[in-house]
Amino acid sequence: MPAEYATFGLTPAIRAGGLLSGGDHQVHRDFVDFVVDGRPLLFRLSDLDAVSPLASDIPPAIFTAQVRSLLLETEAPLPSGRYIVYGCPDCEDLACGAVTAAIERDGEDYIWRDFAWQTGEHVDLERDGYHGLGPFRFRGADYRTALAALPAGGVPDARRRVLLIGARVALLARLAAALRTIGVGADITAAADGVPADELRGYGAVVFGRSAGPAERDAVRAAFAAAGVDVPCVDARAPIVPLLVARTEQALDSSPPERRRLTALVSSAPAEAGADAGAEVEVTSSCRVRLTAYRVGRLARTHTHEVFDGVLEPGRHRIPLDPRTVRGESYLVARTPGAVLTTAVRRPGRPEPGVRGAAGEG
Structure with missing residues (x-):
């Protein structure tokens, strides 16, 4: 019997830029966040400055590739079927650290499980796992509809x-x-x-x-x-x-x-x-x-x-x-x-x- 279903959705989000003390600055990023059971998934991570792979300032072809990846239409970018859920807002280097998860199909359903903080090709789930976060089982039709509704050009209504x-x-x-x-x-x-x-x-x-x-x-x-x-x-x-x-x-x-x-x-x-x-x-x-x-x-x-x-x-x-x-x-x-x-x-x-x-x- 499958586990209880979670709802899946998407919402516009920003990483607010600004001029910080000491002469530093923080770059503005527009992205789409994942909404699980009505709440942005990023909010479950208390002190994380990160964006999802669905950002507005990446080329349309790469944005579309990210959507296809989340739909499991392409090979996983990391071993053990792992995908980057949130990454560094300033670069694409995994060495900066990223939240990853194993994403898999079970019949028509999509499952996100084994969330972890990852800085290299492989991850130690016992040491770096987000214990208590997930797994989440999403109905396939709702999951595909939400991702397919994203425009090919990126984040909707991102006027920067x-x-x-x-x-x-x-x-x-x-x-x-x-x-x-x-x-x-x-x-x-x-x-x-x-x-x-x-x-x-x-x-x-x-x-x-x-x-x-x-x-x-x-x-x-x-x-x-x-x-x-x-x-x-x-x-x-x-x-x-x-x-x-x-x-x-x-x-x-x-x-x-x-x-x-x-x-x-x-x-x-x-x-x-x-x-x-x-x-x-x-x-x-x-x-x-x-x-x-x-x-x-x-x-x-x-x-x-x-x-x-x-x-x-x-x-x-x-x-x-x-x-x-x-x-x-x-x-x-x-x-x-x-x-x-x-x-x-x-x-x-x-x-x-x-x-x-x-x-x-x-």
């Missing part, structure tokens, strides 16, 4: 370009350069009128510079609406490039809200002497969370403080903040493997624009 609106001032130029560094295309223009609708449909987000007034912003939103595209809009008033990169990555995340790992970030500064500053972070699965504070000091200089880096269990968590790190104009960025959220440190009567929907506040 951003349109920056405003004068070509230093801040927008630096932001565009930073976005290109992490693999996100960026174009600067003073207005969107006159841009062909097909080009507008290729953008996943809009960033408004300080010089873009209400009329210009309304015209841009109208142009995108006329092109049939609803894009999130980011306000670039804060003069902090790493923060603006993080806000842009947040806007580019098109994954369904119910399938996100990082779901809330709220921060506050002490309203009075003796009160505690803190941040509240909510995650849906066990994962590593990094919390960074940015503060604009005198002469518009940016001060960066790493305030938390650790694994959090599912739920809502309060993280205390040193009041000195969030005084004045301050912001927080929370990162997990694959997601990013930003927030201004709120003070009574002092709202701060952030990411907006195409027609208003989002």
Whole structure:
């Protein structure tokens, strides 16, 4: 008698890029994640920075080959019928480490079993196996339908370009350069009128510079609406490039809200002497969370403080903040493997624009 069936599906996902402390950067990747019993499989791996083989930036022929491989239409790439399920987001070298699994057919069913962390041609399941993960038995018809529905060109709805609106001032130029560094295309223009609708449909987000007034912003939103595209809009008033990169990555995340790992970030500064500053972070699965504070000091200089880096269990968590790190104009960025959220440190009567929907506040 076959084991109990698990459901199989696919969902768009990202590995959020960004400018990290110390001058490092993290490259943006769009990919398709596997959904098992309604939950992304990657979420079962608490501290893994990885992407599936179904990434948007691989050539269409290779993408199609990956789909055929998962359908067992070609030979397994590793001994013992093993396949890479998640690999390094920066290269294709198995030596960096990858999550692999044996995939096999049983009649019409597909079975994923013996998950392990693998760094060479062979794997020691006793030492490196993910004990307790799987096996999963999928109905063949559902499995094949999900994979066959993927377009030959890659990830559906992966729009990894951003349109920056405003004068070509230093801040927008630096932001565009930073976005290109992490693999996100960026174009600067003073207005969107006159841009062909097909080009507008290729953008996943809009960033408004300080010089873009209400009329210009309304015209841009109208142009995108006329092109049939609803894009999130980011306000670039804060003069902090790493923060603006993080806000842009947040806007580019098109994954369904119910399938996100990082779901809330709220921060506050002490309203009075003796009160505690803190941040509240909510995650849906066990994962590593990094919390960074940015503060604009005198002469518009940016001060960066790493305030938390650790694994959090599912739920809502309060993280205390040193009041000195969030005084004045301050912001927080929370990162997990694959997601990013930003927030201004709120003070009574002092709202701060952030990411907006195409027609208003989002």
